[in-house]
Amino acid sequence: MPRGTSVRHPLAGLTRDFHKIGPLGGPIDPWMCSELDQHAAQVCEGITSSGSGINARTLGTYLHGFLDGCLERGWDSEAVEYDWETLRILAICRLAKDRGFVR
Template identity: 85%
Template sequence: MPRGTSVRHPLAGLTRDFHKIGPLDAPVPPWMSAELDQHAAQVCEGIVSGGAELTANTLGTYLHGFLDGCLERGWDSEDASYDWETLRILAICRLAKDRGFVR
């Protein structure tokens, strides 16, 4: 079986869902690529600066905390196109795929 997170892992499910609205495997416009790279770097820095290693679990925990914060602020993914929150989530999903945490 290939390495990666189980399809039942929340990170895998969200990555699959967000793949429908964002180009996780395909080339992206330069502006979006730069945004996703910047978000991914900030996410990695946030995780490792606290002394943790970047793993599927730490990335999943980060993602859950981020989503909780979004929902507390009233963010609704149905109302947004490529807003800051959506780009951050896409960057996390892309990072998970690039690191082999999800298939």
Template identity: 90%
Template sequence: MPSGTSVRHPLAGLTRDFHRIGPLDRPIEPWMCAELDQHAAQVCEGITASGGELNARTLGTYLHGFLDGCLERGWDSEAVEYDWETLRVLAICRLAKDRGFVR
């Protein structure tokens, strides 16, 4: 099987969806690049600090838990253009693409 995540994997689906609305395939503004880098570093640290290894499974599990928490708090991705939660999800998607977890 080629490297990358199956299109059925939550990371692949969400990355595809956010790719349409987010700046993942074109140059981005410096402020956003810094924000996404900071979010990605925090995600990596959170996964590895708990003894996990950063891979498609652990990143997908993190994403699932993060989105569950957002939904429990009533977050709506269409309510604000680039709120904290949207930036975190974009950072996860970008991290998944950069690490080759999704195609």
């Protein structure tokens, strides 16, 4: 993640920031497409298994909880270009864009 990017943004702000480092709007490499699809499926399963639907509120709540967990574990977003956490966040942002929750 670029230096100075805050992981405390709302869903739309974080999606804009992550669009700068990840391919959220155009073609992507097959390996990354597969990774993002798997992460997105796990996120959707996590949300729907609690009886909720996928909407901007539930996706934002999931994102904030995920980021809180990352910060509690001491995740450093500058340590690796596409680590597991970064891919999960990119998948969440991609879900938000694909479902029309953010532009």
